[in-house]
Amino acid sequence: MTVIVSSPNTATQNGAVKVPTVNAFDADLPAEPAVEFIKPISSASYTATHPEQFEVVFSESAEPGVEAFSSKLVAKHDYAPGELLATLSNASQAPVKAYSSVQYGPGPDHHLELNSDLLFMNHSCAPTAQLQLPAGTPARWEVHVGPAGLAKGEDITFFYPSTEWDMAQGFDCNCGAKTCLGNVQGAKYLTLEQLEARGVVNDHIRALKAQQ
Numbered sequence: 001m002t003v004i005v006s007s008p009n010t011a012t013q014n015g016a017v018k019v020p021t022v023n024a025f026d027a028d029l030p031a032e033p034a035v036e037f038i039k040p041i042s043s044a045s046y047t048a049t050h051p052e053q054f055e056v057v058f059s060e061s062a063e064p065g066v067e068a069f070s071s072k073l074v075a076k077h078d079y080a081p082g083e084l085l086a087t088l089s090n091a092s093q094a095p096v097k098a099y100s101s102v103q104y105g106p107g108p109d110h111h112l113e114l115n116s117d118l119l120f121m122n123h124s125c126a127p128t129a130q131l132q133l134p135a136g137t138p139a140r141w142e143v144h145v146g147p148a149g150l151a152k153g154e155d156i157t158f159f160y161p162s163t164e165w166d167m168a169q170g171f172d173c174n175c176g177a178k179t180c181l182g183n184v185q186g187a188k189y190l191t192l193e194q195l196e197a198r199g200v201v202n203d204h205i206r207a208l209k210a211q212q
């Protein structure tokens with residue numbers, strides 16, 4: 001399957017880029033998730049939120065009760081390229097930008113909490129999945145399998161700068177991809193070409209990039 005990544009901000013004839021207003025990204029997200037979600041920190045306290053689709057694999061921490069940071073999300077079966085993995089139906093408004101939040105618009109308050117096992121999607125510079133957050137339409141916010149498809153047991157990852165402009169916590173990346181960026185701090189620090197080479201670039205990232 002060919003995945004065509006198109007820019008929603010169509011260039012006009014004089015070359016200027018039309019940038020949506022910040023309000024176009026506002027979303028009426030609930031303050032609390034529809035279904036309560038308490039982040040599990042080990043397999044002992046874990047119940048899958050999407051048992052048919054994927055599951056969290058915990059790497060047990062040496063210290064009981066302390067979260068291990070190498071936990072990951074893996075596919076429960078094979079997926080075709082572009083297939084829907086999950087909708088963001090349990091998302092809530094994030095009170096603050098945090099390591100766990102996902103950015104859905106260019107404004108300072110445009111951050112959501114996933115409130116599901118999707119929280120365990122790690123970053124990769126060659127991701128297997130793509131988070132798609134069309135502006136201002138939470139009903140269409142979805143995670144899709146990337147163009148290479150996904151095999152049962154494979155890690156479900158996404159490219160964090162596809163949603164994050166300037167991350168709360170940057171990090172040194174060990175994703176192992178040939179195209180690894182080494183250090184990941186958000187889209188603000190990358191070129192549009194670097195972003196587009198790694199899959200979907202969300203509307204708000206394009207809008208912020210156009211203004212930069």
Ligand SMILES: [Zn+2]
Pocket residue numbers: 124125126173174175176177179180181182
């Ligand atoms: Zn990397």
